[in-house]
Amino acid sequence: MRIYTLQQDFPIISNFCFRQNAPKCGVKVSVILPIYNQQKYLSKALDSLEKQTLKDAEFICINDGSTDCSLDILKEHASRDNRIKIINQKNQGTGKSRNNGLKIAQGEYIAFLDPDDYLEKNALDDLYKKSKKQNCDMVIFNFKRIGDDGNLLSQFNLKKRLQRFYNIKENENFKWRDIKPRVLGGTYPVAWNKFYNANFVKKNHLKFANCNLAEDHVFVFGATLNAENIGYLDKCLYNYVVHEDSATKARSDKYLCIFRSIDCVKSMIKKLGLSEELKNEFNGYVIRFLTYHAKQILSKDKFLDICKRKLTSYQNQIINERFTANKNLMPIIEALLHSKRA
Numbered sequence: 001m002r003i004y005t006l007q008q009d010f011p012i013i014s015n016f017c018f019r020q021n022a023p024k025c026g027v028k029v030s031v032i033l034p035i036y037n038q039q040k041y042l043s044k045a046l047d048s049l050e051k052q053t054l055k056d057a058e059f060i061c062i063n064d065g066s067t068d069c070s071l072d073i074l075k076e077h078a079s080r081d082n083r084i085k086i087i088n089q090k091n092q093g094t095g096k097s098r099n100n101g102l103k104i105a106q107g108e109y110i111a112f113l114d115p116d117d118y119l120e121k122n123a124l125d126d127l128y129k130k131s132k133k134q135n136c137d138m139v140i141f142n143f144k145r146i147g148d149d150g151n152l153l154s155q156f157n158l159k160k161r162l163q164r165f166y167n168i169k170e171n172e173n174f175k176w177r178d179i180k181p182r183v184l185g186g187t188y189p190v191a192w193n194k195f196y197n198a199n200f201v202k203k204n205h206l207k208f209a210n211c212n213l214a215e216d217h218v219f220v221f222g223a224t225l226n227a228e229n230i231g232y233l234d235k236c237l238y239n240y241v242v243h244e245d246s247a248t249k250a251r252s253d254k255y256l257c258i259f260r261s262i263d264c265v266k267s268m269i270k271k272l273g274l275s276e277e278l279k280n281e282f283n284g285y286v287i288r289f290l291t292y293h294a295k296q297i298l299s300k301d302k303f304l305d306i307c308k309r310k311l312t313s314y315q316n317q318i319i320n321e322r323f324t325a326n327k328n329l330m331p332i333i334e335a336l337l338h339s340k341r342a
Helices: 042-050 070-080 094-104 123-134 158-162 198-203 217-226 253-271 279-296 300-310 313-323 330-341
Strands: 002-007 029-035 057-064 084-089 109-112 138-147 152-156 194-197 230-242
Touching: 029 042, 029 094, 029 123, 042 057, 042 070, 057 070, 057 094, 070 084, 084 094, 109 123, 109 198, 123 138, 123 194, 123 230, 138 158, 158 230, 194 198, 194 217, 198 217, 217 253, 253 279, 253 300, 279 300, 279 313, 300 313
Parallel strands: 002 084, 029 057, 029 109, 057 084, 138 230
Antiparallel strands: 109 194, 138 152, 138 194
16 A cells, blocks of 8 residues: 655655656556545545546545545555555645645546546546547546435536537547637536646646635646647546535635636736737636635625725626625526536
């Protein structure tokens, strides 16, 4: 069993063949799981990895300072499957955890899994074959939203979503300009419904933001805007579990870290020289993002004050209009925003 301990901000790792430009150790896919207090769901996630039809894989599990039995569960699974590699670290957040996983990933391709979700057993095999066949930098695929009781709630279908505007063909690659104006969020702004070429990730220095909410936006948008070959696989391969208490989480000002995520996306777009070309897309992304997450913020005055300091006058105007809208309309607006994310 391999357990690596991270000291300070940089991993001190021994006896690990670190990947440079080519895969080593026969690893085709590295799956990265950040874990913090997920003892209730973790075994199902790990079981879904162990049962994958593609066997040449590694599962990098970052125990991010869990205080429950998550580490014990990881050790138990690692004792019977040597593809499971454990990084044990002090709590650093989801973004840093994923970045630490990327540092030691050996695979030719990279996938992400949240510890309370699970994969279909053919997921890695299908994605690997698709990526190799079409020489993809990134492959986007469909997913299901599953309730705690195991019942299907809804299904995300990229083809159905984007064919309202574009003609995406499954056997042809595309680039980000082919999916304007929904390039920032139209393919769902999460890392886990996408499959990445590891050399492409390293070449473009793709990293997650150091925050616990929307930390994957800068990674996903960076991958999308840098990719020469984006593929689409019309299969539901990921099961996103929606917990009963997820809609009733206590509001907190810790969610103000969403502005850090926005800053990272803005900086990345600027470095790529796309600020002017993506001006409308970025405005739309900021407004949708903040409107959706505003209900999680405890202090509305603090939220609006940060908006006033950080956002453009146009963005502030729209945000304020959303907040001063007829109260009877707000539940309808929120319901529409939620349905668009489904």
